[in-house]
Amino acid sequence: MGDVKNGNVWLILAREYRQRIRTRSFQVITALGFVLILASAFAPAVLDRVQSATGGSTVAVVQPEPGLVETLRTALPEELPNGEPRTEIQAVDSRNAAESGVENGDYDGLLISQGSGSTRSAQSGETSYVYRAPQPGAEADRIQEALSGVAAEQRLQEAGVSGEEAAGVFAPAQLEVEATGGGPSGEEFQATYWLVYVLVFLLYMTVIQYGNMVTMSVITEKSSRITEMMSASVRPVDQMAGKILGVGLLALTQYGLWLAAGIGSLVIGRARGDGLGFGLDAVSPATIVLFLLSFVLGYLLYASILGGLGSLFSRMEDAQQIIGPVIMLLLAGLLITIFSMSSPDGALATVGSYVPFFSPMVMFARAELGSTAGWEIALSYTLLAATVAAAVWAAARLYRTGTLMYGKKPSLAEAARMVLRG
Known part of the structure; x- marks a missing residue:
């Protein structure tokens, strides 16, 4: 050159x-x-501030069964950077008022449980989620995951399996991933x-x-x-x-x-x-x-x-x-x-x-x-x-x-x- x-x-x-x-x-x-x-x-830090400023989601539960609200709050422990819950569960008495709140934006979703007994609807599947069109977002997935966990816990308790035993059964296996030849893993x-x-x-x-x-x-x-x-x-x-x-x-x-x-x-x-x-x-x-x-x-x-x-x-x-x-x-x-x-x-x-x-x-x-x-x-x-x-x-x-x-x-x-x- x-x-x-x-x-x-x-x-x-x-x-x-x-x-x-x-x-x-x-x-x-x-x-x-x-x-x-x-x-x-x-x-x-900016994303944390934006998430905190916009706030989490609020889900209304119509005439909840005994213990359902607290159970869902326990099953949804994720918090925003400012310490507030990402999914706030609120009990309401009127379905019509709750549906109006969803339409007006007061609530992000509406959870309707049916049946009787302590959180029985979570186990039987008699639960519906109402949201404002067009998309339910990720909130419906989080609610479904929480309900699934609640249902599994109920079934185990009825089968005579304690919480400690259940935790041991579902504990994930420990797997260390290691590459040959010194490559990253x-x-x-x-x-x-x-x-x-x-x-x-x-x-x-x-x-x-x-x-x-x-x-x-x-x-x-x-x-x-x-x-x-x-x-x-x-x-x-x-x-x-x-x-x-x-x-x-x-x-x-x-x-x-x-x-x-x-x-x-x-x-x-x-x-x-x-x-x-x-x-x-x-x-x-x-x-x-x-x-x-x-x-x-x-x-x-x-x-x-x-x-x-x-x-x-x-x-x-x-x-x-x-x-x-x-x-x-x-x-x-x-x-x-x-x-x-x-x-x-x-x-x-x-x-x-x-x-x-x-x-x-x-x-x-x-x-x-x-x-x-x-x-x-x-x-x-x-x-x-x-x-x-x-x-x-x-x-x-x-x-x-x-x-x-x-x-x-x-x-x-x-x-x-x-x-x-x-």
Whole structure:
């Protein structure tokens, strides 16, 4: 990719970086992402306040049987963050008044029990739940679960089974989930899964964004004849190298700011005793290093290809016919990664992690979620680095020829011949 020791490469890199970092769109997106990531530390507290402000549900019970109200309250112990019950049970005497209350919004639902005897309707199933259309929400499910528990307890008591004996019978079996090969398991896997999902999608979006930025830069300068004027003093390969490295440095700047916000968010979340499902332990230094390596190599691969192909065109609209298939390759890598995340050691993930066009995302996910050996990771990234070197070599040849071409729209076959002829 040109001679990085060449002063021209650094001049173009600095020019590209300064020009892009001053754009309003980059500043707004970067600042917005920074604020949103940092604000995520306070999301649990905000959700708690919203839940507390909106309050729980109130369910009316018409002429309840003796003990039913207290039994339901005991069976529905869940509380809001402010300590109030999520489901408040109230006894009412008039069904008509209770139904009017449901229509008016005074009650969220109406429980009508029939039969006689202490909470007998729960056991016999002679209970109905009235709600305001169109949806009963989750309240009906909670009521049904509570009634089922009450009915089961009644049947056990009638069969002569004490509460302690019943608790022993229904006690869940203890099962420890452990993965072979040192991979994450159980709750750790779930936390790592969602972290990897977010990072893979971020990787996909930023490679597309900054790869297209390189393409647009190349096409814009070619259409305005700037490239021709610069070619008198700067080699085309140095021009391309400066553009790719300058835009890549811009991406790393954005990543650095977002990473700082993410670490700050996790630190604040841990200090507050809450979070969004994963803690600092899920974001190890090895994860950050592997993610940045995946981005750098993935970006260099696709930016080189897109920059080289972009040099063949003078308008972005014309370039879409040949750039589209490249973007589809990246999209295929994202889909393979998503499909294989639930089985990171499966055949699809294993094969995809050795295909350089897919491996920046697939191998990153596999290394984080599966039991991948060190030599497999090394082999995957070695193949990726070799493909990056080949893509840079081919892009340099395309750029040298393409920046002087005008008018004709070349096909992929013609582009391949340009690479071979040099």
